[in-house]
Amino acid sequence: MDVKSPYLHPEYETLSREEINKLQTERLQETINRCANVPFYAQKFKEMGIKAEDIKSPADIRKLPFTTKQDLRDTYPFGLAAVPLTDCVRLHSSSGTTGNPTVILHTKNDLDEWANQVARNLWMVGLRPDDVFQNSSGYGMFTGGLGFQYGAEKLGMLTVPAAAGNSLRQIKFIKDFGTTAIHAVPSYLTRLYEVMQEQGVDPRKDTKLKTFAIGAEPHSEEQRQRIEKMFGMKAYNSFGMSEMCGPGVGFECQEQNGLHFWEDYYIVEIVNPETLEPVPDGEIGELVLTTLKREAMPLIRYRTRDLTRVLGRACPCGRNHVRLDRMKGRSDDMMVLRGVNIFPIQIEKILMTFPELASNYLITLSTDNDNDNMTVEVELAEMFTDDYARLQSLTKNVTRALKDEILLTPIVKLVPKGSLPVSEGKAVRVVDKRKVYQ
Template sequence: TTNNQYWDESSEAISRSDLEALQLDRLKLTLQHASLSHFYKKKFSEEGVDISSIKSVRDIRKLPFTTKQDLRDEYPYGFLCVPKERLVRLHVSSGTTGQATAIFYTRADLETWADLLARCMYMAGARPGDTFQNLTGYGLFTGGLGFHYGAERLGMLTIPAGAGNSKRQIQLMKDFSTNVIHIIPSYALLLMPIMSEMGIDPRRDLKLRIACVGAEPYSEEVRRRIEDFYGIRVYNSYGLSEMNGPGVAFECPHQSGMHIWEDAYLVEVIHPKTLEPVPDGEYGELVLTTLKREGMPVIRYRTKDLTRIIPGECECGRVHKRLDRMQGRSDDMFILKGVNIFPVQVEQVLMNIPEVGNNYVIVLRQENNIDNMIVRVEVNDKIFVEDMRQLQRIQKKITHDLKGELLVTPQVELVEPNSLPRAEGKAVRLIDERKF
């Protein structure tokens, strides 16, 4: 490339009109291709969809949605559009609830995916010659191999550290001067006290520059905590198995929303009840269509992730639209005393309080027919846990701040640092013990 800012200049520095022309071409191809699958062949004929009537990108609204349930019902091969012999990779989305879904990749799909991830990391400032350490689980989870091949494609020395084994992670960072990491936010928080225990000050002893952080919702406050502790810049990273995995949307150096790669994914935001599009700037459910997927294209996939398109242009000059931080999945939202709450709203309040440590869990419980929210919070390791007066003051402050934000009064329980259970992968932030 001639311009040092771009990994893929022709895709990143494209004009809006060229991008839309490209999208239409790719959408038409995708639809022709998708019609070969068992699922879309049936779906298009049942709903009387005539793909030749798609004359503009906006016409996508004439097409039916695809849901997670469709992917489950068609498990394992119902979405395939190529002979099985052409597949070279399988990932399975665990799905926190219910049956798994299978995602297949051809060689071309893996190339596309690795290239998108290289593009993301290059945009954030990663360069050939850097050392990249991947601190997420490998295996069926797409975050492991997805970032791994993206980092190698970019030209970084890639360390497939995997999840857990914290002391060894830190040792690797030190020994090989790791510059770029991929880590889920809850693990980035849990690693902090372990570093301190080992006498490592990341700003002094490590060479970290960039963290790609995603795979689960987190708040702006958590971003700040990670940036401050490690002395790095945190770039929000979004993706889902149904759309390959990570590499769907990523932040640029302006850290003001995630550019969604519109040459590879067609983006819509809809009202989750009426299913009508919402205007840019308004929150709704993200709906995505693959534009460059060969093995199994997915059309108008309802992600259940709630976000909005940030209106206006980004200072970096890329025309690819920006998604705001995910509020969570519509499934994560809970209703307490008539109020709709996302776990990340609780997190945002907690992480703004300096005495609060790095782990918490929300428990919903029914007592005497009344729903209660118990917020169990670790205090930070500088708090002396025998000092009852101080603990009471902290507890009162947390209760007050949560009530101010959520309009319901939680029951706040303070616990010692590092005492709450930790998940191997994505954190479990909500335990709902209520009977329905």
Template sequence: MEERDDVLHMPHDQIEAMQLEGIKKTVVACYENVPFYKKSFDEAGFDPYSVSSLEDLSRAPFVCKQDLRDEYPFGMLAVPREDVREIHMSSGTTGVATVGAYTEHDLKFWAECFGRGIAYAGGGRSDVVQICYGYGLFTGGLGAHYGSLFSGATTIPISAGNTERQIRVLREMGSTILCCTPSYAMHIADTAIAMGLDPARDFHLRAGIHGAEAFSDNFRAELERKFDYKVLDVYGLTETMGPGVAVECMEQDGLHIAEDHFYCEIIDPATGEVLPDGEWGELVITTLDREASPVVRYRTRDITRIIPGECACGRTHRRIDRLHGRTDDMLIIRGVNVFPSQIEQVMETFDEVSSWYQIELTTKGHLDVVTLKAEVNPDFDFDSTGAIEQLQGRISAELKAALSVGVRVRLVEPMSIPRSEGKAKRVIDLRGENQ
């Protein structure tokens, strides 16, 4: 796919002018076609017809996931239902699902956005893209699929699961780009190794586009070592489009926002105040040209920042940093706020443990108990009780110093924590169950 230099390398003042026009159209379309927005804007005293600068958007009220759930199934549509060509839904595992609807136009720009990610990975007509995201209501599979077709690559829509078959296809079809969650990519690598294969030698991969869950730099490095390829992060969510809202380039220095389709703000999650570039906060997204399911100032709950300056790749679209967790992932342990990413950052300092872990929350009496279950690396002497106890003590002490709350550490053998074909389940909360 040839990149649209006019868009991806445009001076940023021209990008902002384009974004302003998109915001003006979006807020008016929402106000005139979606009763929820008319009521919300009126209650907040926000006049959508008065927007004359990007800063004016900060006067608009936020929208959150619960708002979308409350309007299930079609209350947030801004077009007649007959104009909708496709519908996706969030998992709904924590409540009613949110609906993402797409017109023909919406599907085309979604394909272009993920297709940019294929291009960022150096992909095009000579590549074979193996898509192991789940197909269906989840946006991952079809979002990557449309992007791969847009890029001109040969597309293998294998979906998730049947890992040994995935491995055969990787070898026999010469797949060069792998699209799936990072945890499933690691599972593929580990399964191949267990089968006596060397993923770096026996596969033909040059890049992996891995999203749908946060992963650490250490996890990325381990994947790149096992596959001998480049790992690029991709960001998206059903409420705004799906994967492709932002994608890393080969510089691996932040994810380029598709700024011709989305306007991103970083806010203080407590006050709602817009923060300057470089400061960490909650990502808020406004769609600029989505027809069926536009959103204005959608609170993603994802913690990131706008990276100041331009990328060394020369593309001028601003970048968000890789996610540092979610505001709703925060655990409150004995009155202390703890993010799983903080625990992972401590683990990265210990070479003896791998990137596979689970955080188990239980109660003892009236107190919360946090247990970190982590796999040791294969070269660690797991049979040495003294070595295990010593390492558990060192990790526990570091966690106590970093988090100001006690964490039990239980080290387990390699490959003993269950793998997933989709998103990795990192937190197991058993506090509501009888102990």
């Protein structure tokens, strides 16, 4: 470990694209061979006539079948294990609120590689062994706990498993232990700041805090900036999912221009969730990940259902690993209207740029005179005028901005605040009344 180096693993982090391609090809072949021990994959490969030597480049991954969350459920608990259970040392499981839980197994090497990914990320944003890392994330089955714990320890930091909640104790730890970095969900940091204010603690003067890792819940760029401004320090976006290991899969570098996804560990694809064909860089699609190093439970072309897009690869930080945009929502939410794929998040993004509008909206798809139409009802934030012309020009401007984004002209309707249904938890944003679906 050279504490002056910006890279923890320069041999992997600074690979050129050609080198990444070569490494991925080798590792994908190894992964296919490991999958021979998994009846689920062995049978599919046999049916499709796939052999490891058919893989000549990472693009050949398109010859391989997808894996879905349902496949994980159907093979619960150990059906996708590629090694005997005696070689596994850990399992993480989802809560299973919507069916069978999903189980992910890890060998000792898997845990070690997972810790390497997290350590690499934390190093990337400037943390070193003399930092004090407080992990204010849930522990237990939630991978954000042990994932960051092992990673921070691997880097060599003094690591405080503070776990989630109890803000007064968190603040005491931060002050007493000289905490310099925290990992937490973004909404918790806002809460922590409020408690600091109540307690008369100024994070700039009274603590040594300088860095946050935030993730595990969707948040906007605006929310990140709010956190950074509040505390006067940097907050880096972390991507993880338990199916891959947990946190570590992707992380922002100090450029904060997308999350680097580690292509020595994963093959990253962005596909159209309908056709499953790859989409061009810059276009939103579903993130599909293939593990390249996992021993206990390799996953081939796992459909994450998360929507994102490729921002680029080469980065001023010196890394060429693909940079992805923050997650844009879930592919389950995609609408197809007159052949155009539209995600509610695209609509939301545009509506949020109008201060006259409130945050509640409803998209209705309907068939009128054999034409499929989209109606966007959006609540007025307040009655900012009593002038028809101004209200109508607002409607017109919203319509035009939406058309520029989705390439179709929706019918925009302003509605009074509070008139759209608000559901508990996840709001219902799309109602499909089209004939074809009835």
